[in-house]
Amino acid sequence: MSASLTKSFLPGVMPLKVEGDRLLLVDQRKLPLEFCYFDASEHEQMVFAIKDMVVRGAPSIGVAAAFGLAFEARRLAQELTRQELTRQELTKEELTRDKLQLGGLTFLRAFTQAKDDLDQTRPTAVNLRWATERMKKVVLAAIAAQVPLVQCAEQAYLEAEAILNEHLAANLAISNFGSELVKNGARLITHCNAGGLAACGYGTALGVIRAAHYQGKNISVYADETRPRNQGSKLTMWELAQDKIPSTLICDSMSGHLMSSGQIDMVITGADRIARNGDSANKIGTYNLAVLAHYHKIPFYIAAPLSTFDFDLIDGKNIPIEEREQNEVLTINGAPITVPDAQAYNPGFDVTPAQLIAGIITEVGVLRPDYSLSITKAIGLKN
Amino acid sequence: MSASLTKSFLPGVMPLKVEGDRLLLVDQRKLPLEFCYFDASEHEQMVFAIKDMVVRGAPSIGVAAAFGLAFEARRLAQELTRQELTRQELTKEELTRDKLQLGGLTFLRAFTQAKDDLDQTRPTAVNLRWATERMKKVVLAAIAAQVPLVQCAEQAYLEAEAILNEHLAANLAISNFGSELVKNGARLITHCNAGGLAACGYGTALGVIRAAHYQGKNISVYADETRPRNQGSKLTMWELAQDKIPSTLICDSMSGHLMSSGQIDMVITGADRIARNGDSANKIGTYNLAVLAHYHKIPFYIAAPLSTFDFDLIDGKNIPIEEREQNEVLTINGAPITVPDAQAYNPGFDVTPAQLIAGIITEVGVLRPDYSLSITKAIGLKN
Numbered sequence A, B: 001m002s003a004s005l006t007k008s009f010l011p012g013v014m015p016l017k018v019e020g021d022r023l024l025l026v027d028q029r030k031l032p033l034e035f036c037y038f039d040a041s042e043h044e045q046m047v048f049a050i051k052d053m054v055v056r057g058a059p060s061i062g063v064a065a066a067f068g069l070a071f072e073a074r075r076l077a078q079e080l081t082r083q084e085l086t087r088q089e090l091t092k093e094e095l096t097r098d099k100l101q102l103g104g105l106t107f108l109r110a111f112t113q114a115k116d117d118l119d120q121t122r123p124t125a126v127n128l129r130w131a132t133e134r135m136k137k138v139v140l141a142a143i144a145a146q147v148p149l150v151q152c153a154e155q156a157y158l159e160a161e162a163i164l165n166e167h168l169a170a171n172l173a174i175s176n177f178g179s180e181l182v183k184n185g186a187r188l189i190t191h192c193n194a195g196g197l198a199a200c201g202y203g204t205a206l207g208v209i210r211a212a213h214y215q216g217k218n219i220s221v222y223a224d225e226t227r228p229r230n231q232g233s234k235l236t237m238w239e240l241a242q243d244k245i246p247s248t249l250i251c252d253s254m255s256g257h258l259m260s261s262g263q264i265d266m267v268i269t270g271a272d273r274i275a276r277n278g279d280s281a282n283k284i285g286t287y288n289l290a291v292l293a294h295y296h297k298i299p300f301y302i303a304a305p306l307s308t309f310d311f312d313l314i315d316g317k318n319i320p321i322e323e324r325e326q327n328e329v330l331t332i333n334g335a336p337i338t339v340p341d342a343q344a345y346n347p348g349f350d351v352t353p354a355q356l357i358a359g360i361i362t363e364v365g366v367l368r369p370d371y372s373l374s375i376t377k378a379i380g381l382k383n
Helices: A043-051 A058-088 A092-098 A104-119 A127-144 A149-179 A205-214 A231-242 A252-260 A286-295 A371-382 B043-051 B058-088 B092-098 B104-119 B126-144 B149-179 B205-214 B231-242 B252-260 B286-295 B371-382
Strands: A016-019 A022-026 A037-039 A187-190 A220-224 A247-250 A266-269 A273-275 A280-283 A300-303 A349-352 A359-362 A365-367 B016-019 B022-026 B037-039 B187-190 B220-224 B247-250 B266-269 B280-283 B300-303 B349-352 B359-362 B365-367
Touching (some): A043 A104, A058 A104, A058 A127, A058 A149, A104 A149, A149 A300, A149 A365, A187 A205, A205 A231, A205 A300, A220 A231, A231 A247, A252 B252, A280 A286, A286 A300, A286 A349, A286 B252, B022 B058, B037 B043, B043 B104, B058 B126, B058 B149, B149 B300, B149 B359, B149 B365, B187 B205, B205 B266, B205 B300, B220 B252, B231 B247, B247 B252, B252 B286, B266 B286, B280 B286, B286 B300, B286 B349, B359 B371, B365 B371
Parallel strands (some): A187 A220, A220 A247, A266 A300, A300 A359, B187 B220, B220 B247, B266 B300
Antiparallel strands (some): A022 A037, A273 A280, A280 A349, A359 A365, B280 B349
């Protein structure tokens, strides 16, 4: 973590930690009733954790997957090196001396399989693949350079750390840029959780809120509960309480009434994938908020790191929308809330078209329409 | 119940029944897991039942309150008559012969108190006061005519029955008028419950859906779950299942995504109070749906009997919006869904302005803008 991270801000919230040889995820399914960790040191556990939303939020999924691959690379390196040492009857000293790369292809095959497993866990967030591609690139380069496996794994681990640190820094930059848009005494609505749990550290949309709060802007926040999984009531309300930011929980159906009665000045959410024209996928319900904000002439902002942009997509039409288990809608806390054999529809995300978005807050500044131009410029700045 | 009710339609669902000397409400808090009755024969029980939403839905509240007052009138008449008989040492035969009205003022005072108690249970639905005013008018007239108390009570009971029967007939008329607006194969969204449970018999918005279904129009319905109390998942899905109408449960946040992806042809809800200009209060979340429908150029209809119109209000600005217990938002099935000491906002209703409403389906036909004119005309037709 760079020194600047703690200089002017509190560190926010981390969705994961490394403790010795264990990779631990904050179990976001259990908050706020219980704060505990889920051991995702094993590859299968990490795949399960992302699918089951132990860890969620596009940037955090990317960071978690990167660390997962780093851990898997370590395990593979140790196992294959041990096998090769046995087979070739070499000592570990000889191996290091000769910089001999043992089992490189087997390593690469297994690593790529692990990456593919992770890529298939959640289809909508693009940060996941963005992070795993970066990890693969590092490993491929190391293998190509005939670096010993244990060292390959070490490079993978450093890359995961870099991805995390970049997100922490990006979130602080987003928070600073975004806070300039927040007026004194502003009353905001946010949807789902785009805080530290979702994006590491300060968070994205919640980072903007945190920064405005610590700048003494006297803001207050309405948190959409965000059915069906209630990330708003469970996670966002928890993060806001940690920082003592004035907050009020609402049902997703109440935003229009708040807006029409003049109680809202700004709406801000995160994003899971942003197309080249600015169309943005985010947690289901975001689009409702955006249309309502538009109708009431209230600015609707998105806060997201550049890792969320999918430059391969011209617009939002082709963003894959994950359809999740009907049970998430049919039950609450495991208990049925409707008739037996009922059908439910459970899209995990929706797409907000660019024309409803007042600005996209990134680590290189606030992008404004025409997004085709501003996004191209921003990606250029970053690269 | 008039003969015409069962002629061309199934009877739908009743929210209450009278069994001997007991007034029983379907306990709508327990559906769909359990179908049971709540004994509201006693006045205090009826007050509690309306407050706690054992019975809910503007027209059903009105009907239940009317029967509650009829039962209270009976109890008062019996008690006071007994007291007077004892005091004056008259026989029951003498009383009847002389058509003597005993304890009339005491009766009127207690009856009015009971009416006031009921009026204060729920502030938004106007049908409640509309029904209790009708009951009071009948009782006042009977007392003024020096009718014996037992007979006053009987007249009150007949008035409650008349109110119920008028609603049953109105709902069938609404259903028929409304079904003409539903296209073959239409996919509809409805919010909360505007079925038989809410309005007796066929229901209002669900009545239109029932009629279209039984006309073989091959429709399908998306039911908003309707947080925080989930009347959509619990009651509407139950009514739709009773009639085997193809239905899908959605979270309130999913309507925009369904509309933008071309999966919705029509939105229809009930109403709790309609001002003279057509502004309509209904369950919180209705306004979100109306704005979204407007944005997607999908017709948004309201179905409600004329008893829902409040001719004293020029527009929706002065419709009182009931603010309910924060706990309804902070907990689900009794279990907390957020941090301890969290604040929540819980308006029970919102107001949809007339300009977002394509038509208001009543028992005298479909009212269209300009509502100031069409509503005045409709009320004239009825009176």
